[in-house]
Amino acid sequence: MKNKAEMPRRLGIIAGGGRLPVKVAAAARAAGRAVFIVGLEGFADPAVLAPWPHEMRRLGAAARIIAALRDHGCQDLVMIGPVRRPSLLDLRPDAEGAKLLARIGRAAFAGDDGLLAAVIRVLTEEGFAVIGAQEIMREAVAPGGVLTNVTPDAQAMTDIKRGIQVARLLGAADVGQGCVVQQGLVLAVEAIEGTDAMLARAGALRRDGVGGVLVKLVKPNQDKRADLPTIGPDTVRHAVAAGLRGLAFEAQATILADREACLAVANAAGLFLLGLDPETLS
Amino acid sequence: MKNKAEMPRRLGIIAGGGRLPVKVAAAARAAGRAVFIVGLEGFADPAVLAPWPHEMRRLGAAARIIAALRDHGCQDLVMIGPVRRPSLLDLRPDAEGAKLLARIGRAAFAGDDGLLAAVIRVLTEEGFAVIGAQEIMREAVAPGGVLTNVTPDAQAMTDIKRGIQVARLLGAADVGQGCVVQQGLVLAVEAIEGTDAMLARAGALRRDGVGGVLVKLVKPNQDKRADLPTIGPDTVRHAVAAGLRGLAFEAQATILADREACLAVANAAGLFLLGLDPETLS
Numbered sequence: 001m002k003n004k005a006e007m008p009r010r011l012g013i014i015a016g017g018g019r020l021p022v023k024v025a026a027a028a029r030a031a032g033r034a035v036f037i038v039g040l041e042g043f044a045d046p047a048v049l050a051p052w053p054h055e056m057r058r059l060g061a062a063a064r065i066i067a068a069l070r071d072h073g074c075q076d077l078v079m080i081g082p083v084r085r086p087s088l089l090d091l092r093p094d095a096e097g098a099k100l101l102a103r104i105g106r107a108a109f110a111g112d113d114g115l116l117a118a119v120i121r122v123l124t125e126e127g128f129a130v131i132g133a134q135e136i137m138r139e140a141v142a143p144g145g146v147l148t149n150v151t152p153d154a155q156a157m158t159d160i161k162r163g164i165q166v167a168r169l170l171g172a173a174d175v176g177q178g179c180v181v182q183q184g185l186v187l188a189v190e191a192i193e194g195t196d197a198m199l200a201r202a203g204a205l206r207r208d209g210v211g212g213v214l215v216k217l218v219k220p221n222q223d224k225r226a227d228l229p230t231i232g233p234d235t236v237r238h239a240v241a242a243g244l245r246g247l248a249f250e251a252q253a254t255i256l257a258d259r260e261a262c263l264a265v266a267n268a269a270g271l272f273l274l275g276l277d278p279e280t281l282s
Numbered sequence: 283m284k285n286k287a288e289m290p291r292r293l294g295i296i297a298g299g300g301r302l303p304v305k306v307a308a309a310a311r312a313a314g315r316a317v318f319i320v321g322l323e324g325f326a327d328p329a330v331l332a333p334w335p336h337e338m339r340r341l342g343a344a345a346r347i348i349a350a351l352r353d354h355g356c357q358d359l360v361m362i363g364p365v366r367r368p369s370l371l372d373l374r375p376d377a378e379g380a381k382l383l384a385r386i387g388r389a390a391f392a393g394d395d396g397l398l399a400a401v402i403r404v405l406t407e408e409g410f411a412v413i414g415a416q417e418i419m420r421e422a423v424a425p426g427g428v429l430t431n432v433t434p435d436a437q438a439m440t441d442i443k444r445g446i447q448v449a450r451l452l453g454a455a456d457v458g459q460g461c462v463v464q465q466g467l468v469l470a471v472e473a474i475e476g477t478d479a480m481l482a483r484a485g486a487l488r489r490d491g492v493g494g495v496l497v498k499l500v501k502p503n504q505d506k507r508a509d510l511p512t513i514g515p516d517t518v519r520h521a522v523a524a525g526l527r528g529l530a531f532e533a534q535a536t537i538l539a540d541r542e543a544c545l546a547v548a549n550a551a552g553l554f555l556l557g558l559d560p561e562t563l564s
Contacts, residue, residue: 085467169451175461175468185367186457189471193487201483205475 008033011136012074012128014065015044015054016081020133020230020257024080025052027137036072038065043083059083063096066126077123079226080133085115085192113174113219116226132225134255142231144251144275147259148266152246152274156213158184160248160274163215164281171219177229180244182212196238203242211243217281218253232257236265236273244271251275290315293418294356294410296347297326297336298363302415302512302539306362307334309419318354320347325365341365345378348408359405361508362415367397367474395456395501398508414507416537424513426533426557429541430548434528434556438495440466442530442556445497446563453501459511462526464494478520485524493527499563500535514539518547518555528554535560 011028015021015037021044025035037054039046046056053072057065069077093101103125104118120130134141146152152160159181166179166186176190180202188202199214206212216229229249239247247266249256254275256262266273293310297303297319303326307317319336321328328338335354339347351359375383385407386400402412416423428434434442441463448461448468458472462484470484477498488494498511511531521529529548531538536557538544548555 166455166457169455170471173448173451173468175448175471179457179473186455186473188475189452189457189473191461191468191471191487193470193483197483201475201479205473 009075009129010034010036010073012069012072012077013037014069014077014079015039015049016079016083017043017045018081018232018257019048020255021081022048022052023140023257024078024133024136027140031136034073036069036074038068040083044081058092060091060093060097062100063094066096066123069128075129077128077130078133078136079116079119079130082194113222117223120223120225130225132228134224134228134253137255140255140257140259142249142251142254142256142275144277147263147273147275148246148271150246150267150270150272152213152248152272155183155210156245156272159213160215160276162186163213163248164217164276167215167217168220168281171217172221174219174221177219178214178216180212180214180242182206183209185212187212195235199235199238199242199244202244206243211245214239214244214247216247216249216254217276218250224253228253228255230255230257231262231273233261233265236262236269236271239271240265240269246272246274248274248276250278250281253278291357291411292316292318292355294351294354294359295319296351296359296361297321297331298361298365299325299327300363300514300539301330302537303363304330304334305422305539306360306415306418309422313418316355318351318356320350322365326363340374342373342375342379344382345376348378348405351410357411359410359412360415360418361398361401361412364476395504399505402505402507412507414510416506416510416535419537422537422539422541424531424533424536424538424557426559429545429555429557430528430553432528432549432552432554434495434530434554437465437492438527438554441495442497442558444468445495445530446499446558449497449499450502450563453499454503456501456503459501460496460498462494462496462524464488465491467494469494477517481517481520481524481526484526488525493525496521496526496529498529498531498536499558500532506535510535510537512537512539513544513555515543515547518544518551518553521553522547522551526553528556530556530558532560532563533557 011033013021028035037052039049039056041056041058123130163179163181170176178190180187187205188198190198293315310317319334321331321338323338323340405412445461445463452458460472462469469487470480472480
């Protein structure tokens with residue numbers, strides 16, 4: 001039997017929507033770690049979490065979330081899965097939550113970077129080690145280079161360059177991570193509506209001729225332990241429906257959820273997936 | 283009878299959608315100027331132009347547009363009314379149009395500023411004096427200060443500041459002119475979908491609690507002779523429907539179409555209209 005000091009630390013997962021939280025859980029368990037999940041009500045899908053040790057809590061119920069993670073002996077914490085960002089009023093903080101909010105500061109509500117950084121700071125002060133989901137499921141991190149059969153041509157590379165410029169600006173202002181560019185024209189820019197809604201809009205706004213590209217980048221100032229850009233098979237399907245020719249994203253800093261399915265959808269439709277070298281982005 | 287040198291110069295209007303082109307025509311005629319309108323097919327409404335001397339032409343039919351304006355003795359030119367920006371393929375330029383495109387250069391298609399600046403340059407080289415619609419209808423130019431019964435409160439001013447920051451960045455990148463901010467959160471950012479579509483989206487994405495604001499600004503590098511931000515009664519109605527508390531725009535550089543109707547709609551719904559002093563924007 002292993003000495004306690006050698007036992008892998010128990011992992012807590014604060015779960016938003018989708019299947020990524022249980023993918024992180026499965027990757028942690030495969031590596032010999034015990035896990036406990038707190039699903040955020042209204043975002044996490046109880047049916048997805050059902051097979052795992054978990055409880056559901058309101059986002060504003062900070063005291064209960066922290067207590068649950070402590071009671072289950074979690075030392076490391078991952079926050080993963082989309083959470084629709086609440087207004088202060090939606091939040092209905094419990095007493096502990098109100099104290100935490102005061103520590104976070106209203107100013108943090110001006111952008112996601114500030115808010116997530118403040119949440120990570122407070123969780124760290126509470127004694128947890130917040131880590132990125134990519135540290136648990138390293139195989140889900142997007143590699144660099146062209147991953148598909150199709151390679152972007154000169155027009156696509158021009159559109160990608162313009163997309164990088166716009167996504168960088170938006171990201172620096174903590175507005176969003178992505179945009180769609182077609183033939184040099186910025187069709188759509190992502191704020192809080194999410195990538196899928198932006199892709200639907202870009203599809204409706206597209207021009208005749210060669211299709212556009214989706215560019216999705218980490219925000220320059222964001223803490224990479226939360227809210228990494230994520231691309232999954234549905235993202236690729238929506239890109240196909242929007243008439244795009246490909247997706248470009250930051251290598252080593254994007255979660256490619258279900259890579260095989262992403263590649264299968266992209267190759268079947270003739271789209272490219274391109275991991276951009278972060279060194280060449282700025 | 284006046285000496286020819288004293289006759290006001292005949293005004294040509296290249297018309298996109300909406301009623302603004304005929305408002306410019308009416309203002310010019312009221313000032314004693316003769317006018318001739320070229321309506322762009324697919325954008326200008328023939329029923330709106332019907333009472334005025336005009337002809338309809340394709341956007342790509344540059345030779346015919348220029349010939350029509352020359353034949354009717356136009357010396358000054360106004361370009362006004364929304365035109366959905368075409369792809370190079372949509373354009374189907376005539377022989378003259380292809381030559382003009384070559385003069386404009388493909389690079390101009392990377393953004394509206396570049397394209398409009400190039401179109402203005404070419405029209406100037408062809409001997410026309412391109413002027414801003416605001417020089418013809420000075421009373422439609424938005425003044426500074428609060429125009430409504432309601433004045434923005436501290437939260438609204440904070441949202442407006444954030445909106446100015448984001449709109450400035452977007453404008454500098456030649457992406458768009460506007461955004462919606464609620465409680466510090468950027469709900470939506472405008473690319474080519476237009477303000478009304480962005481407002482509809484912002485309405486669907488809004489949070490509980492105090493409503494947001496629309497901020498619309500001139501792009502820092504745009505030529506003010508074309509594509510000035512425009513706010514009309516429909517803009518205000520859409521802002522009401524999106525749950526906004528007000529609209530902020532750049533004084534002296536925004537066209538407030540049908541000001542009385544804008545103010546009536548805003549005052550009835552308790553929204554503010556605020557003309558921002560350009561000096562304080564950067």
